[in-house]
Amino acid sequence: MRFSTFFVKTLKEWPADEENASARHLMRAGFIDKNSAGVYSFLPMGLRTLEKINGVIREELDRTGASELLMPALISKKYWQATDRWDVDVLYKVKDSSGQEYGLAFTHEEVLTPILKKFVSSWRDLPVALYQIQSKFRDEPRARAGLLRTKEFVMKDLYSFHADAEDLNSYYGKAAEAYKNIFERLGLKTKVVEASGGDFTEEYTHEFQVLAPAGEDEIFYCDKCEFAQNKEITKAEEGGKCPACQSGKIIRENGIEVGNIFKLGTKFSEAAGLKYKGKDGSDKPVVMGSYGIGPSRVMGVIVEMNHDEKGIIWPEEASPFKVHLVSLDGGKEQAEEIYRALNDEGIEVLYDDREEVPAGEKLTDADLLGITWRIVASARTIKQNKAELKRRADAKSSEVPLPEAIKTIKHAK
Structure with missing residues (x-):
């Protein structure tokens, strides 16, 4: 690609209205352009980088046996009502000319479970793993820090469907390994952190956190073993003894979440009536898992962790060109x-x-x-x-x- 014909536009000065390091670097280097608070355009260099990140994600997820699809972002009100999420604070709502109401998707359990209902009827149809990479929307009241907290963002959401919890646990482990590979290839050191399931599940979930001063999450982890928990759920104290290994010391640091994995159980399948006929002939609810990575946020985090006073330092697999x-x-x-x-x-x-x-x-x-x-x-x-x-x-x-x-x-x- 020739510079003279490719759209590459760098700025002479650092953007005055951005304090976050990754946003300043990405804007000055001409990777993104700010439309409004929490809303950005990806310019050609930024789009190439985003596609490099997406490519790594696709390669690792395909190895788990998942298939890619693409679902709509405009979701009818009835689907949100079925799971009691029509009134959540982050949902953007719109009306068409006939008065029909829709929500702009921030997640896609409500869409995919009805799809699977049409195709899954027997235990022979399971397991299934499907993912997409698509723009999503959140009515984020504190949009800031460039790509780290936005109102519109690119999301990879993977959903798995299983006959029982044992099969879900098996795939959950595969997904966790795929995530570790993704972040390692993209030059990010992550900690796997236990966290609350929020509105998705009553079980603990696992976040993939990059330890960074710019992070908004507080992470408590052991300096000797794999113990790590989010502030939301931990009873560990900074400087205290590790509750897991009893020999390590607890360290507290800020982190930026780049991925998460959830065991959803049957919450969404029951709401959609997604069942299958088991080997014994009885109807059973499908057991689900959900796994998210935000490629646009990952792009911001890579820059947050890889820059100097002169500019960005892209890891090889995320670099827009070699x-x-x-x-x-x-x-x-x-x-x-x-x-x-x-x-x-x-x-x-x-x-x-x-x-x-x-x-x-x-x-x-x-x-x-x-x-x-x-x-x-x-x-x-x-x-x-x-x-x-x-x-x-x-x-x-x-x-x-x-x-x-x-x-x-x-x-x-």
Whole structure:
């Protein structure tokens, strides 16, 4: 992709109306644009990044046996009433020209259970796991912190349907492992934290939390074992003895929730009349699980945890391109050669081919955008018959022969 034709628009200054670090970086680098409080457009660079994140999510969920679908965001009032959620505070409500009322979906249990009711009748039809990646809406009274708390957001919601709790527990474990893989691939260190089920379930649920000062959740965890609980449910005290292993010390830190998994039981299946005929011939309610990740929030959290004073530092699997190729004075011919070579190798590259733009501005933009690898072609590199290669996260660059640079990039982890 050539910079001269691709829509890449960076800002000269940091946005004055944003205090959150990730929002400031994403806006200045031209990944997102603010429409109003809690509502953002994803510009081409931002959309590419979002799709990279979605791609990782799809790969890991597909391995669990889940299938992707797409459901409507505009949901008739009757579905919300069936589960007593028509009057929840976060639901946006609209009317059509005939006076029919709808809610803009913040979740999709109300839609998917009636769908499954049409196709599940026997124990032979189970288990089923279905997910979607779609825009959702919450009437968020405290929309702030860029993509971390918004009114409209991109959500991956996965739902599983089972004959019994044992089968649900088995898939729940698979989903938890998939989540760990997703966040690890995206460069995020997460803690699996016990939390309240809220309006969804009376059971404890599990949140995937990234420990960060910008987080709004309070997490209490052990410094020796896997014990971790949200403030909402914990009886542990900071500095106290771990109630699980009895030897570790409890630490309190702020966290940002990037994912959650719920054992819903039969709450939503009973409301929708979703039953199946068991092996004994009796009707039984389907047992459900729900699993959420917010890709748009994840994008914000990645930047929150991976930036410096110069700009964003994208982990490899979230980077909008793998290589940022920069042509400086005297390096155009070499840059074109490198561009062709990278494309031939199937390496995604953003090529800054702009004419009459100062070298300093090009390099500043490269740091702002934060693409994982940077290659610079200039009169000096031509003279040495080498390419200047730098990983965005590294302090120094190196000058290496082009074949070696391509090999390094292709096999980097």
